[in-house]
Amino acid sequence: MRISQVLLSGLAGAGLLTATHETVRRTVPKAPRMDRLGMEALRKVIAKVDGKQPSAEKLFLYTMAGDVIANALFYSLGGVNSRNVVWRSMVLGLAAGVGAVLLPEPMGLDPKPGARTVPTQLMTVALYTLGGLTTGLVLKLFAKRQKPQAPVQTLVF
Numbered sequence: 001m002r003i004s005q006v007l008l009s010g011l012a013g014a015g016l017l018t019a020t021h022e023t024v025r026r027t028v029p030k031a032p033r034m035d036r037l038g039m040e041a042l043r044k045v046i047a048k049v050d051g052k053q054p055s056a057e058k059l060f061l062y063t064m065a066g067d068v069i070a071n072a073l074f075y076s077l078g079g080v081n082s083r084n085v086v087w088r089s090m091v092l093g094l095a096a097g098v099g100a101v102l103l104p105e106p107m108g109l110d111p112k113p114g115a116r117t118v119p120t121q122l123m124t125v126a127l128y129t130l131g132g133l134t135t136g137l138v139l140k141l142f143a144k145r146q147k148p149q150a151p152v153q154t155l156v157f
Helices: 003-027 036-050 056-079 087-100 117-143
Strands: none
Touching: 003 036, 003 056, 003 087, 036 056, 036 117, 056 087, 056 117, 087 117
């Protein structure tokens, strides 16, 4: 599989994760707020680098862009090997979701955005798993569309 296909698959998963998260957070009262977690992390990084904080709107846009890029690259790992891409990608998504629930506090971030309540935790894990599953399905689609290449014939003299 081509690297472009693997990266596009990861981007599809990350894009669906972000779009679904944004929709859910605007409509469901106990929805995860991973956008807040990302903005908090970005604020801390910027403060350590030069201290000049962007406006709230720019901070949100930078966070969303960083999330999509980072998640796309992470989900793309599901396409490293062409075997079991759907399963592997879904497990990567599950791991990302569990990490989003369990890792913020040890990293010095507020754990509430992804872990306020049990329903919030379950939604967080489900959203990341959905992104991984999407990546795997797109990888599988690309694999099916690839034409088998004829074996290279060598001339023997």
